[in-house]
Amino acid sequence: QLQLVESGGGLVQPGGSLRLSCAASGFTLDNYAIGWFRQAPGKEREGVSCIRSSEGRTYVVDSMKGRFTISRDNAKNTVYLQMNSLKPEDTAIYYCAARGYRCSTSRADFASWGQGTQVTVSS
Secondary structure, three states: OEEEEOOOEEOOOOOEEEEEEEEEEEEOHHHOOOEEEEEOOOOOOEEEEEEEEOEEEEEOOOOOOOOEEEEEEEHEEEEEEOOOOOHHOOOOEEEEEEEEEOOOOHHOOOOEEOOOOEEEEEE
C-alpha cells in the first residue's frame, strides 16, 4: 500500500531554513514523480516542486526558485524539500504527493497524498 509521511515542519523566524522530508513506503521512488504542495489558510493548494528520479529531473515553481531545493535519497526512499530564506508568506501546510508518471505541479494530477506538515514563519 502506497504511503507518504511528511515531517520536518515547525516554527522558524523569517530568513531561517527548514528541511522537509517525505518518506515513502509501499513503492520505490524510481517509478514515481513526487511533488511538494502547500496550502495557506484560506487559499488554494499550490504546487511548489517536483522530482522524478528515473528522469533525473527536478522542478521548482518560479516564485520559489533560488530558495527551495528538492532532492531525494533512494536508500531511504525519501524526498526532501530544503527551504531557505523563509518568508512569512511561506507559512502553510506542506504536503507531498505521488503519481506514477512525469512531474507536475498541478494538484489534480496527484492521487496519493501525505497528511501534511505545518510550516510557520514568524518572528
